[in-house]
Amino acid sequence: MNTCHDHNLREPPPESRPYGIRVRLRKGDPFRNLVGDDWEKQHWYATRAEREQALAQMDSRYVYFRPGDQPALDFERVDPQGA
DSSP states (O other): OOOSOGGGOSSOOOSOOOEEEEEEEOTTOTTHHHHOTTOEEEEEESSHHHHHHHHHHHHSOOTTOOTTOOOOEEEEEEOOTTO
């Protein structure tokens, strides 16, 4: 992923970010009508620990959910090939 303004970073981004999280919408989610059935977003991290911390935060219950609301996203770990 490109960084728009590298000069605004506190430190340079890591050279390699092999650990990822693939985010997809669940089947039947009406948002798919807007973005398409093949929509996905990927997030990349330098270490497995960073990825697991981000995944735990993403997968937790959103603080402003109403009772009965369920997340409509599926998360999938993406590991480097051969790992």
